[in-house]
Amino acid sequence: MRTAIYPxxxxxxxxxxxxxLHRATKLFHRVIVAIAKNESKHPLFTAAERVGLLREAVxxxxxxxxxxxxxxxxxxxxxxxxxAIVRGLRAVSxxxxxxxxALMNRNLDENIETIFMMPKDSYTFISSRIVxxxxxxxxxxxxxxxxxxxxxxxxxLGGQKK
Numbered sequence: 001m002r003t004a005i006y007p008x009x010x011x012x013x014x015x016x017x018x019x020x021l022h023r024a025t026k027l028f029h030r031v032i033v034a035i036a037k038n039e040s041k042h043p044l045f046t047a048a049e050r051v052g053l054l055r056e057a058v059x060x061x062x063x064x065x066x067x068x069x070x071x072x073x074x075x076x077x078x079x080x081x082x083x084a085i086v087r088g089l090r091a092v093s094x095x096x097x098x099x100x101x102a103l104m105n106r107n108l109d110e111n112i113e114t115i116f117m118m119p120k121d122s123y124t125f126i127s128s129r130i131v132x133x134x135x136x137x138x139x140x141x142x143x144x145x146x147x148x149x150x151x152x153x154x155x156x157l158g159g160q161k162k
Contacts, residue, residue, distance in 0.1 A: 004028040004084040004115065005077045007069075009036055010050050011043040012149050013057055014131055016123035020088040021064065023117050030063050032080055037070040044132060044156060057146050074109040084113045090124045 102114035
């Protein structure tokens with residue numbers, strides 16, 4: 001059984017994340033969405049909240065699991081029998097950092113491959129950071145996130161739906 005880990009902060013989950021995840025489910029029997037616990041990034045949503053939002057979003061995909069982790073990604077991948085790490089690339093600007101991380105992960109465990117996937121072109125401009133900023137300023141985020149994530153963002157930020 002081919003297993004992949006799709007790691008990220010997912011703070012919040014976007015339609016771009018879901019697009020990459022959907023593409024990964026076509027290549028792997030099992031995909032684990034692994035939410036990185038990195039409190040130094042000061043996430044808006046707790047790891048438990050992000051797990052809940054993701055589980056709701058992927059409930060229709062039986063081959064997808066959602067989990068949270070801390071520590072080295074390759075250690076997490078090894079513990080779960082993963083052969084690959086899936087990373088989304090939106091633009092050339094993402095590539096340098098992702099390339100460095102992929103090479104480091106390969107150095108740490110050469111048996112785990114990194115697969116770069118691009119979302120639909122209509123999602124390439126979406127980032128969690130930009131979505132949060134639009135939400136903070138009261139803008140319409142409906143086209144960028146699932147409905148339940150939009151509601152959670154509005155509730156968390158105390159904003160109004162437009």
